[in-house]
Amino acid sequence: MNMHPSDLPKAPTRTTCPYCGVGCGVLAQPGPAGGATIAGDTEHPSNFGRLCSKGSALGETLSLDGRLLHPEIGAQRVSWDAALDATAEGFRRTLEAHGPEAIAIYLSGQLLTEDYYAANKLFKGFLGSANVDTNSRLCMSSSVAGHKRAFGADTVPGTYRDLETADLLVFVGSNAAWCHPVLYQRMLAAKAARGTKIVVIDPRGTATAEEADLHLPLAGGSDTALFCGLLVHLADEGRLDQAYVAAHTQGFDAALARAREIAPTLAATAAACDLPPADVAAFFELFATTERVVTLYSQGVNQAAQGTDKVGAILNCHLATGRIGREGMGPFSLTGQPNAMGGREVGGLANQLAAHMGFEPASIDRVRRFWDAPRMAEAEGLKAVDMFDAVARGEIKALWVMGTNPAVSMPRADAVRAALKRLDHFVVSENVASNDTLGAAPHIRLPAAAWGEKDGTVTNSERRISRQRPFLAPPGQTRPDWWAVAQVAKRLGFGEAFGWRTPGEVFREHAALSAFENEGTRDFDIGALAELDARDYDQLKPIQWPARQGAARTETRFFANGGFYTATGRANFVAVAPITPAATPDYRFPFRLNTGRIRDQWHTMTRTGKSQRLSSHLVEPFVEIHPEDAASEGLKDGGFARVTTAHGHVVLRVRAEPGQRRGSLFAPIHWNDETASHGRVGALVHAAVDPFSGQPDAKATPAAVAPLRFARQGFALTQGTLGALDPATWWAKATVPHGIGLLFATDHVVTLSEIFPDLEPGDEIVDYVDAGRGVARSAVFRDGALAACLFVAADRQENAWTFLRARLGEELTEGQVRSLLLAGRASDGAACGPLVCACHGVPKGVIETAIRAGAPDAAAVGAATKAGTNCGSCLPEIRRMLVDARALATA
Template sequence: MTRIQEKPTTEVRTTCPYCGVGCGVLARVAADGTVTVRGDTDHPANFGRLCSKGSALAETVGLEGRVLYPEIGGKQASWEDAINLVAQKFSQSITEHGPDSVGFYISGQMLTEDYYVANKLMKGFIGSANIDTNSRLCMASSVAGHKRAFGEDIVPGVYEDLDEADLAVLVGSNLAWCHPILYQRLVSARQKRGTKIVVIDPRRTATADECDLHLPIRPGTDVLLFNGLLAHLASHNLLDRSFINSATSGFEEALALASADASVPEAVAKGCGIPLADLHLFYELFIATDRSVTVYSQGVNQSAHGTDKTNAIINCHLATGRIGRPGMGPFSVTGQPNAMGGREVGGLANQLAAHMSFENPQDVDRVGRFWNAPNIARKAGLKAVDLFRAAGDGSIKALWIMGTNPAVSMPNAGQVRAALKSCDFVAVSDVTRTDTTRYADVFLPAASWGEKNGMVTNSERRMSRQRPFLPVPGEARPDWRIICDVAARMGFAGAFAFDDSAAVFREHAALSAFENAGQRFFDIGTLDEMDGEAYDHFDPSHWPMPKARPAISRLGGDGFFPTADGRAHFVPVRQEAVALPTDVAYPLALNTGRMRDQWHTMTRTGRVPRLMSHVSEPAIDMHPNDAAARDLVDGDLAYVTSPYGFARAKVNITDAQRPGEAFLPMHWSGYFAANAGTGALSTPICDAFSGQPELKHVPVKIVRENVAWEGVLITRRDLRPVGFVHWSRHAVPGGWIYALCGTETPDQGILLSRMLMEAQREQLLEYTDRRGLNYRAAAIDADGTLSEALLVAPKGQLPPRDWLVSLLGSRDALSSAERMALLSGRSPVPMPAVGRIICSCFNVDVNQIVSAIAAGCGEVDDIGERIRAGTNCGSCRSEIRKIIDETRVSA
């Protein structure tokens, strides 16, 4: 379904809705509803570049899969009834059980204005802090580490530091895939100024393939590594004593614990499981390079000791005075487009708005007076894991989930689903159906990217506008409007009488400046009187933006920090054992993370064929030794169990994994695969300071499923197969491919698979071989086009499918020769083989790259010049290089 415009629009400047880089996007809508996007060359985050996901944004704005009307009990309802029911259920629970009997779980996908009113309603007027965000799963440890070190959740540096650094240390960050635009800035700096890149990651990722030094440390040993660096700096008298003495406190205590923990490099190298020579090289690079920036992400944060890891990194920068100046500093890069904005408004359960704190009674009083909210919450609320635990034990009676899918993404997801099922009342605001919306008593249809109007803040504290370029379809509403409507029905209309998102933002800006004489760095008071026109034309800008002082970009370079003593604080940390070690029952350590072209639980990216073509089914990476010990080969179906649940995925054998470890991407929800989600496996053990769960080290057992048959269904229909041991699906032009398999005998697999074709029975062409082991079926529409095909065979015996897939995307009627060839699965005329997509930005497959190599392209840049692959976001360059190297070896 397309949205027809009365006339073509001009290009609208907006912001990408994916990662925390915050890239500027130019979106244009034609008169026929066709949307095109390109990078905004004037936006200082990306200067016109977009990654593979950003480049495909125009392919995600259709209305397929959207829910456009409120629902109560799964049936369409009016907004009046839906809002009344949500307000009534929450009010009733508060009256009968108190304000702590209700909770909100919100999302870094929300805009700042959405976040602000949700936080104001829950903490200010309901009077509970039981509001948490899915940012708890990605950035909470950085927040806690920043507050311990700086007194406030501040990222000192800016993106220009990546351009100006002489050394970039990437810790727990596959920047080439997860933040590719930033990675390309680093690669450019490397080419222009010789910037050295060190990657610290247990896995050899695409980022590690393009670095000067890779340290594949044991999972969880980051504190040991950086404590060793701090001790090494001190023992060689390489500290910035002037900065330590004038701008910090607690150094001696931190050094004493670091020295006890990691006194000599030999002990550090042994503990981290890396060669001593490589460790010495890393230390020498850090010592010799004043302009050093340490970029860290989920590999640091998603840990039961993530806060300590953050502070171990910060300690090394404080000890050398490398903070707040060009080309240097600790730099946390966020995972979501507005994780930073959520932190600004107090979206986390243990925060107040505008970087104020429950730990300070004066802050509580200040926010309460500003909001005129005498019943404001006065203590921190339940963090994400505890919030869903409370929903499961009955403590939380009413829960509102906004723009996120915790039934898949939360650790111990089986228990989370049980909690959602048992909770008295669950409301969900979202744009489409997810695994979580199955548990919703009320569904509230929200506006999506392209329709929303508000502000986001990226990883470098730069605020940018997300502007609408499409009409809001059906009866969907912006999140801030939905929240304000519920607040009004609960009796708080006066405090939520906002006319538009600009009015919400003005109040947010005013609160940041309220009684703030420079004690809090977060101050955007200069924007508190911004009118609608200025809001519409707001240019990307860093905070702080106070009224009384000039705006600045980098923070801490002057030696002042927003702590009680005005100094940055060293935090003594020590290396701790992993929260849940491997053992005989669960001998492998499972790591989780992102795939290059997918986002969260794939509700947006999973419908884009070219984004699904790079990795089309769930796969678990294993080291060759671990696979051989379990009699596993490439493509086998693995059954993965942990103390919390199970998952299934195809085996991918690679020496990029350390022995004893495995990696499974986080994205696969029940809408795209059967039981392939990492949430079901992950531990709910959390960091004591941040409440962030351990997602990077889960003990698992992996065994082979004895698959006897395989099938492939090529269809236009959007299905959810049941009864199969395993299935997964991926989008192709015109429809979907479903990969099926089972442990039953092939004849039973045929019977099970045929049930998927019952709707096409009247126009079905079928074939079964004499042994009853191979089955073919095809359905042809009245217009003569292929609508569906099913192939079933013993394991490893399926015929090619490329031709049938191409027919699904064609609107041409089948020729007589094509009809006769349908059940063979093979084209009656030769056709080029379609390989796996390598460059999603330009839809270039592996066979095209191999052909370019055969034509004389011997370098990655040569490939780019000939077929454009690798010339946009660059996240495929390491894979192109591997193909070149493999082709040379083969030759």
């Protein structure tokens, strides 16, 4: 299975980015000493050569440090045969003793479609268990449920081109500027060229909101009321497409009646959303009078206890106006992971079977016959939250976790981590040697291939299938996930059904199932790809589905002329559930905690955390709070807060942000026990779920905040190892050029020998101590170059950190050393400040210098510094700096 170095491609390999659902094409050129040079693929129709900050830094994430390279049983290295035998035996034993309800597999949108297909086939078709779910349950399952309820199938109607030809783009709960930046830049280009209007509906003042013509910072959870009000307005103003509604839909009257109960008037809508009536009226008028409207929604809609109804309320407005399936118009779900869509296609969710089929008797029989499955699951399995609750109760006794980190990402993550330790049989397929889930002591660890080594396909948000091709040799004994599943299946007696030799063979079977007894009755059909030979599969160009056998392969939209996948062929309008009165507030938890992503990090940082560029923008776990709330709670911007919910607490750096809504908090999800002492935000999130989708509500956990103060703060930088700190110390780790950095806050004295255990006798140590001010600064030089430094003071030392993080291994001038040790900051101020543009490595100080030199706008800043000229996700921050500079100049 291993690729010999001589077989590695000499020319750049066309592959696909492993981050968000945009699905950008990447050109990867292996380097002679490992790693790769990364560039955007100008021929890929998703990105046309552009990459975001994360994609641009992929070459920095390919090192083998921290990789799991060999199979292990009980933390002891074993052969693959021993690990696979033990994996199979554990599931066989559990099945015989407790039945299929006692086994489960938890998958990931990071997997390739072929991996997903193999796992789903084994568990649902041959082991009889539908307990097959995925971390995609946490990010887009409410969209799946909303699509199926309205359309009869999980169909994304439109294409990316619609986002460029629309005249109005409505973002709902989507910070696309940070989370889908390449696609967002395509939309901004359309705005500049065509005058496209942008409306952002989001409680937070995000980077996306800063570019909007209209921002509606509605009360959290009130999206349903807003779109119910819009439906009423469209009806009352005669803006419905009566012909489309009559010919292609059903249930409109009931949906409108319910909308009138929830939001009978514009004023009532504004009150329910806590918005100015004039702003609501402006949005309603824009939507009503603009034919080409695309409504884009993401986690702010999906991650809610009413997520499916939020999706339904949006879909109702598009169906009522016939704005669906035609160029430049329609609802559009922006998926968060690279292969969330592929997982949906093969049935990687517990309530799906395969090829967009559900657990209807006819579908169960069809898949059983296609697979020749001996023990077919005949009912839906447990969704993610219920699955881990069943683990905690001891009902699920054997679990295989593949390519994800639920001990960080699941709601009530501490309880999930504790539950994992109760399993009788716990298998983890991973490409890292250490994370929070592995910390729960799985019995078996299987080393998986990582991006750059994987071979298969992914599907992006517009239904476009792309190849992910290997360009690096699999290190150690790593293997593809589909291969590991097939080997376990063979040991369980199913070798003939899992006899694939290549991922292309898995894909062909998947494609054939999609067309099996289809005849146009199911939306997902890639039968035209079922006969690809090895060469065609290897050279497969990005292609949208459906790709039916014998049909022309063109850009495809759905539903412009009806043709829905319901029993009647008509779309279902949804009468959303009445909005229940708010529960009596719990005085202990007066805030609502909203969790989400930041610009330069990804999930639990096992990949992006390796990049020094991506670790330089927002370095520490933080909580955003409105300045007035911060003042009332005694919090200081840049200080610390203890954030507490019914499920746990964390300690986070405070960011007082005027764009944060009063009464709410925002904290990012990325930090974990590997990267921070007190940053596991998933441990705080409650387990309330949407009743239709089972998706957890990650946007409204009741929470409290309180100030926390430390006697001293500081940082350490080293090319070596870091020592252990006092358990009460707050810390966050970050990758820096040529080493590692640690930011900390503590009430204890931190000594040089404690933090740097590998000091050598010949090291030159230069110190500065001011005991009266509590300042201590030390620099360690080895062979004349900076090998480590420790700075401690009463408050943050951001300038020194941002200067020195890039100087490890370098020789410093005597003036630089004196300035740093005496003043605590670099003499070269332009080089200081946090990194603003991660793509080109441009810090804040360089941009400020360009603005002081007369750069009047972001374009001029880009011309002078390159900042903002690649993915554009830093442009909102640059524009804020320009505004601040103008305000300062006129003050």
